Amino acid sequence: MKVQFLGAAQTVTGSCYMIEANGVRFAIDCGMHQGNTEIEKRNDDTEIYRPSDIAFFLVTHAHIDHTGLLPAMTRNGFTGPIYCTEPTADLLGIMLQDSAHIQEMEAEWQSRKLSRNGRIKKVEPLYTTEDATRAAEMLRPVDYGNSFEPSPGIRVTYKDAGHILGSAFLELEVTENGRPTRLVFSGDLGRPDALIVNDPQKAAPADYLFLESTYGDRDHKDPRFSRDELAEAIAYSYGNGEKVIIPAFAVERTQEVLYTLYLLHKEGRLPADMPVFVDSPLAIRATEIFRKHPKYYDDNMKKLVDSGEDPLALPNLKYTLNTQDSQALNVRSGPAVIISASGMCNAGRIKHHLRHNLWRPGASIVFVGYQGVGTPGRKIVDGNATVRLFNEDIAVKAKVFTIGSFSAHAGQSQILEWVSAFAHPQMEVFLVHGEEKAQTTLAGLLRERFNLPVSIPGYLEEVTLKPGRESLHQTDEARAHPDVDWEFLLAETEGKVAQLRKRLAGVEKRPWVEQTDIRERLVEINGELLHFLSQL
Structure with a gap:
């Protein structure tokens, strides 16, 4: 059996494992790469996926960094089924369309820009809304706990990962030459006691564990304080007559923030005359899908809903569906809370809200999720004095809050606790979906506490798995990380001078x-x- 890491290898986006077993080639997840220009170029390299040779996809959850290239696969020859849970299927129906619309708009913008510069060239989108529709038609919902065989000798069980609505980790049993090999793919592992969703289920013992490591080097703040921090940001900007800007992923994070604001409202800590705007059509549609699937809620959420309450609603909640309403928020005076996408501030309406508020000393910017390397959000969190938006350097004068306890990812201790339930010295671990520091720290702890063999694979690395034997690793470093010819670039610059x-x-x-x-x-x-x- 071979596994190749086509994304989320020493980074946190582009999740995709390409697996060859029993004469079948299939993949777990197919995410979009997000980050700087060079990282995002990987989205165009569909050749390495060989879409027409993929028998099926197993999708862990709906986030675009795990699913965003599925329409590119259908565009380039993939015709098989895509397995996922029912909430994931519903969410993907809107999320892939939204992603495709962004691809089309960006291609159109680039084409116009080239035309204005006198270069007539039509830029093609990575994929279209028609491609996204085809991908959605291939979705095949499955239930937690019900094992199935997408191909002979490959048995799959979805279990609740507690990350977002419908998220799953996967247990695979692959039988080759009469011998079963058990693998667990964590997907994105949630944290216990999160709002809305259940705690992650326990996994069965495995020969191989593919484990996310986003927060492998640290724990989140105590979630009991997250409401207090959000209340502090609201009080700060309300007192200054300015806005609270919350970059939030449209799926799960926006709903969790709404739930928290609902609790603050009940506690009297959300001013009655301070409106809350959800400025993301995708988040608005996703919220309706959350309401559609109450059986996936945790017990606390179910109790509130059963008693007639709606934790996703507020008396002063307003939705902005069209562009004109969104633009109006930036000329609106007075305090307000604006929840907008994208969560890492690298696309969408949030960039406009930052442009209009980041430089205001009385405003608040509240980060409630992970900020990838190279994104504007990461630069703000890291303390940059300015951030470049729309070819303009914007001063960072607003008060910045980072509320890690909102994260949908397990922290270091929670990851270790989850692994402890099924760890054994013969289980080999591959750390994915994390940056170098987080992965190195977590690898050390897994070796020390559980005596586990741990690898940190790189982009495009391929491993051959044979239980009882050491895994064989192959890399393509030249393609994964092409050399930068600094001498050539400097010579070019000097020549132009x-x-x-x-x-x-x-x-x-x-x-x-x-x-x-x-x-x-x-x-x-x-x-x-x-x-x-x-x-x-």
Whole structure:
């Protein structure tokens, strides 16, 4: 059996395991890569997935970093079933359409930009809404705990991961040559006592564990204090007559924030005249899907709903479905809470809200989820003095709150507790979905506490699994991390500076107005270069 890591390898996006077993090639998850430009280029490299050779997909949950490339697979030849839970299927029906719409809009914007620059070139989207529709038609809902065989000799069981509504970790039993091999894929593991969803179920003993490590190097703050921190941000901005901006993932995080605001309202800590806006059409539709699946709620949520309460509603809650209403929020005076996507601030309406509020000393920016490397959200959390949005450097003057206890991911202690229930020295662990520091720390703890063999695979690494024997690892480092030719780039820059000197030699003979235009452009370029140097 072979497993190749096509994403979430030493990073936290693009989750995809490509597996070959029993003569069948199938995949667990197929997420979109998110981060800087080079990371996101991986989304275009569909050739490495070989979509037409994939028999089926097993999807752990609906988040785009686990599902966002499914329409690209259908666009490029995949025709098999996609297995997932019922809530995941409903959520994917809207999330893949939303993602496809973004792909189409970005392609259209890039095409217009090239046309304005005199280059006539039509940019094709990564995939279209038609591709997303085809992917949604291939979804096949399955229930927790009901094992099934998508192919002879491959038995799959979905269990509740407690991450978001309908999320799952997977138990696989692959029988080759009469010998079964048991594998557990954690997906994104949730934290105990989260709002709305159940605690993660326990896994059965396995030969191999593929384990997420997002927070492998730290624990979250005590969740009992998360309401207090959110109340503090609200009080701060309300007192200053400014807005509370909450970048939140449309699925699960927005609903959990609404639940928390509902509790603050009941406690009298949400001012009655402070409106709450959900500025994300996707989040609004996702909230309706949450209401559709009460059997997936935890006991506390079920009790509230059964008593006639709606923890996802507020007296002063308002939805902004269209662009005009969203834009109106940025000229609206007075305090307000605005929950908007994307959660990492790298796309969508949230960028506009940050542009209008990040520089205001009385405003609050409240982060309630993980911020990937290279994203604007991560730069704000890391303390950058400015963040570049829409080709403009925006000063960070708002008060920044990071409420880790809202995270849908298990913290370090919670991951270790979950593993302890089925760990044994013969179980080999592969750490995925984490950054280097988190993975290195967690690997050390797993070795120390449970005497487990632990690997941290890289992007495109392939392992051959043979229970009882050491796994064989193969890497394609040149393709995974192409070398950066710094000498070439510097020579290019120096060459352009030399050309600039030559062409400016006689510029003083031009009309004065033309000279000032050239000067302003050069000042602008120098400012760009200075900003670039400040980041090094």
